[in-house]
Amino acid sequence: MLTLSVSQRLELKGRAHALKPIVMIGNAGLTPAVLDEIERSLKSHDLLKVKVMHDEREVRAGMLQEICTLLKAGAVQHIGKTLVIYRPLEKPIAKAPKRPRGKPLTKKQLAGRR
Template identity: 55%
Template sequence: MLTLTVAHRRELKAQAHALNPVVMIGKIGLSSNVIEELDRGLSSHELIKIKVQIEDRIVRNALFEEICQQLDAAPVQHIGKIFIIYRPKPEETENKSAHMLPRKKREAFRSKRSFQN
């Protein structure tokens, strides 16, 4: 299971606020099809919202932890019957080092007067 910093978790919560639930888990609970759908959602979106129809709070907490462990995802937020989980895309973590090259400095802004002289 991944761990997140407090600042990163806060950013993810803000991003997830506008999301709609991707997967709804019924009263039966977790099945292999649900896990596969969650995996597909995480691989395409990284950050997903899940709605659960189970009434028992203790069972929901255990389900949230089990989902995160099986999918190797980070738990972001659990409010009532809504779970938010995050798993970064593997190709982005490899390419991140290539994108971290230093940028070229921008040229200074020239005013209209500088062209007249």
């Protein structure tokens, strides 16, 4: 399980505020399919929200702990039925190469820009 400092958690909470839940855990609980989906989401996003449809707080806290332990992630926040999970990306996503520019402007076209 990844441990986060207080300042890291505060920064991540701020980033997570605008996010919408990506994964929802229903009545079946934390199944292997749900864990696979969270794993896939963490490969493309370093920070994600998970919505849990269970009423008991202790059960939700246990799910957060289990997710973080199994997926080597860090628990950022557990507020209500929403869990916020963080795991740094393994390798940064490469940016798309810049496309070549068109033909350079002629003197006449440049004069018209003034």
